[in-house]
Amino acid sequence: MATTENVIEAGGLRRSYTGGFEAVSGITFSVARGELFALLGTNGAGKTSTVELLEGLAAPSGGTVRVLGHDPYRERAAVRPRTGVMLQEGGFPSDLTVSEAVRMWAGCTSGARPPAEAIELVDLGHRSGIRVKQLSGGERRRLDLALALLGRPEVLFLDEPTTGLDVEGRQDTWRLVRELRDGGTTDLLTTHHMEEAEALADRLAIMHRGRIVATGTPEEVSASRPARIRFMLPEGVPAGRLPLRLHAASEGRRVEIRTHRLQQCLGELLGWAAESEVELEGLDARSATLEEAFLDIARSGRSEEERAGAR
Known part of the structure; x- marks a missing residue:
């Protein structure tokens, strides 16, 4: 980690939806510059709702969030050019070639790196003339990552980055993410693959029903079980x-x-x-693995809810 400066800060963060459902229930955490932080959780834990607040796609119902010192929702113009977002599904026009899709996105990105450079970063150079609809699922994930990297982001949000990748593609993506982190990029990762979190994360948090129930390095969380x-x-x-x-x-x-x-x-x-x-x-x-710790935490959370419901 290059410095102890916090690039992402969430304090008492809440997000509620119509009908009173609270998806994020007062969570607090921070991510230092140059750190790779993984946000884990069961389905419905509140991960996506949290990440959308960090990306500035919605305003919090309560608490505070700062990315690079700014409110990502109210000061979006100051934050967005310095961040990259890799969504679970890019939704590119299927008839564009890889090169055309990257060039189109580069035209909407401040200070974009050359499209050919972004394509090579994710090892798609040999597929640059292929239409998006002809790409495999794993190749589309690499294209998603190429677009997220176009603006040389200081903060990179990675949402399930290796879904659909084979073992070699997963390892290549991990290598690239590590290189970006070592170069000073701050990364926030969401993943369902505990092996991925163990391999990449400097620290992590596990969410359950809108709350953070465990946090620390992968080794610290594993050792708690x-x-x-x-x-x-x-x-x-x-x-x-x-x-x-x-x-x-x-x-x-x-x-x-x-x-x-x-x-x-x-x-x-x-x-x-x-x-x-x-x-x-x-x-x-x-020793307990991170996956075992995760499952144990999830089961404990469900058991507590069942006991509460029985009272």
């Missing part, structure tokens, strides 16, 4: 013989231990197995 140790005991060796401190859950021969002390518990387990001359079949020990 217990690691697991799984194995199978031999026939005739009950889980009750395990040291009590391991707090094992078992089903037949299968045993699972969940712990925030992975190294200590694994050492104790292996010591017990050696002393007892017990072979632990299929032993697997690993």
Whole structure:
């Protein structure tokens, strides 16, 4: 990160719709210059509503939002030329070629880089004469990214940037996004792919029902959930013989231990197995992944809502 200056700031941010539904319920977060921040959440969590406020597409119902020091809705003219937006669907005229689509968009973009340069950045040079309707889904996503990069944005909003891309295309997009970040671009990413958030994000926030329920680096959020140790005991060796401190859950021969002390518990387990001359079949020990943490948080949120509804 180049500096601690905050480029995006949201304070007590709210967004309500007709009928009283509140999609964003007083969230607060900031994104530093040169940082890649991922906004994650289940469907209906409020991610899109939040990003639209940051992009200046709507005014908040409450709270404040600043992008590059300006209100992105009321001072749109000061913010829009310095930002790039990659939407989930670009909606280009299907009969235009890739080159024509980029040239058309460049004509509407202040200080646009040469269209051919933007096309090469996303590895579409060999497809520049192909009509948009003939592109694959992954190629259209790369075209979306090319248009978002035309204005050399200081802040880049990436909405599901690798949807439809194959493994190679996804890796190429990740590489480009990292290069942009390393060059000082501030990125706000929304994605349903936890692997993508782990690979790219400096920090992230997880939303649920309009609120931020977890925030931190991917490692910090993952570490907030217990690691697991799984194995199978031999026939005739009950889980009750395990040291009590391991707090094992078992089903037949299968045993699972969940712990925030992975190294200590694994050492104790292996010591017990050696002393007892017990072979632990299929032993697997690993820290929680971001996906596991995300699912755990989502399930916890649903459980709390169900309990509240039952009262």
